[in-house]
Amino acid sequence: xxxxxxxxxxxxxxxxxxxxxxxxxxxxxxxxxxxxxxxxxxxxxxxxxxxxxxxxxxxxxxxxxxxxxxxxxxxxxxxxxxxxxxxxxxxxxxxxxxxxxxxxxxxxxxxxxxxxxxxxxxxxxxxxxxxxxxxxxxxxxxxxxxxxxxxxxxxxxxxxxxxxxxxxxxxxxxxxxxxxxxxxxxxxxxxxxxxxxxxxxxxxxxxxxxxxxxxxxxxxxxxxxxxxxxxxxxxxxxxxxxxxxxxxxxxxxxxxxxxxxxxxxxxxxxxxxxxxxxx
Numbered sequence: 181x182x183x184x185x186x187x188x189x190x191x192x193x194x195x196x197x198x199x200x201x202x203x204x205x206x207x208x209x210x211x212x213x214x215x216x217x218x219x220x221x222x223x224x225x226x227x228x229x230x231x232x233x234x235x236x237x238x239x240x241x242x243x244x245x246x247x248x249x250x251x252x253x254x255x256x257x258x259x260x261x262x263x264x265x266x267x268x269x270x271x272x273x274x275x276x277x278x279x280x281x282x283x284x285x286x287x288x289x290x291x292x293x294x295x296x297x298x299x300x301x302x303x304x305x306x307x308x309x310x311x312x313x314x315x316x317x318x319x320x321x322x323x324x325x326x327x328x329x330x331x332x333x334x335x336x337x338x339x340x341x342x343x344x345x346x347x348x349x350x351x352x353x354x355x356x357x358x359x360x361x362x363x364x365x366x367x368x369x370x371x372x373x374x375x376x377x378x379x380x381x382x383x384x385x386x387x388x389x390x391x392x393x394x395x396x397x398x399x400x401x402x403x404x405x406x407x408x409x410x411x412x413x414x415x416x417x418x419x420x421x422x423x424x425x426x427x428x429x430x431x432x433x434x435x436x437x438x439x440x441x442x443x444x445x446x447x448x449x450x451x452x453x454x455x456x457x458x459x
Contacts, residue, residue, distance in 0.1 A: 183325045184268075189213045192324070200268055200324060203260035218260075220272070220299060220320035225313055226255040226343050229353030238345040246313045248283075248305035251355045254313060255343055258299045258320065262291055266334035269293045271323045278319045282307025288320060293327065294334025300343060304355045 184192065192200040193209050204212050212219045225246045227236030236242050248254060262270060270291040284304045291299070299320065305311040
């Protein structure tokens with residue numbers, strides 16, 4: 181097995197009986213073929229989820245720039261077609277300059293000997309930024325090689341390799357349903373916010389009533405306590421006044437008793453003084 185180099189590839193890309201790849205304009209062959217590889221370019225663009233007859237459907241592919249948002253998918257058909265015989269095969273790989281921008285390609289790979297037709301690749305934008313697919317842009321790189329001998333059963337198919345509406349219906353227009361999940365998340369958030377607002381509308385009046393009631397009870401209790409304090413102070417004051425009045429009433433009697441006691445003491449002292457002097 182040996183890979184075909186640029187000199188041989190250029191010969192195999194020109195219109196001749198042993199042509200292996202067609203669709204490269206004669207004035208673009210030197211640009212498309214370098215070293216041991218052939219660049220493949222964006223041709224028709226199909227959009228999974230497009231209904232029959234819509235732009236991007238199987239019978240109405242896009243032939244202008246298509247913008248893929250994050251997670252969106254597309255099916256790209258190459259401009260070039262392989263015309264492999266039973267002794268030649270190919271490998272198809274994504275160009276690194278495309279992959280590094282986040283465009284994931286799910287099905288490039290080996291092309292069997294005897295295959296004739298375009299290459300179709302499903303792509304997914306795995307980047308955060310929108311990705312523009314431009315018709316005519318390079319996006320794949322193919323390597324053709326010659327087998328040591330012809331295969332006994334080269335690839336053959338009576339059905340042409342085409343993108344069908346059935347195929348597009350099986351593919352998701354949105355990888356992992358990013359858009360649907362984002363919309364659902366937004367809807368859920370709106371629903372949660374609405375529920376919170378409803379709960380606030382329900383509970384705020386209740387809480388206000390509880391607070392107002394609690395404040396009313398507190399102030400009523402303080403008012404009752406204050407009234408009791410005032411009554412107690414009034415009673416204490418009245419009791420003190422009553423006691424003072426009683427003292428004032430009883431004061432003359434106490435004064436007379438004190439006077440009598442003083443006179444008795446003086447009388448006793450006068451009686452004792454002579455006795456002590458006689459001794």
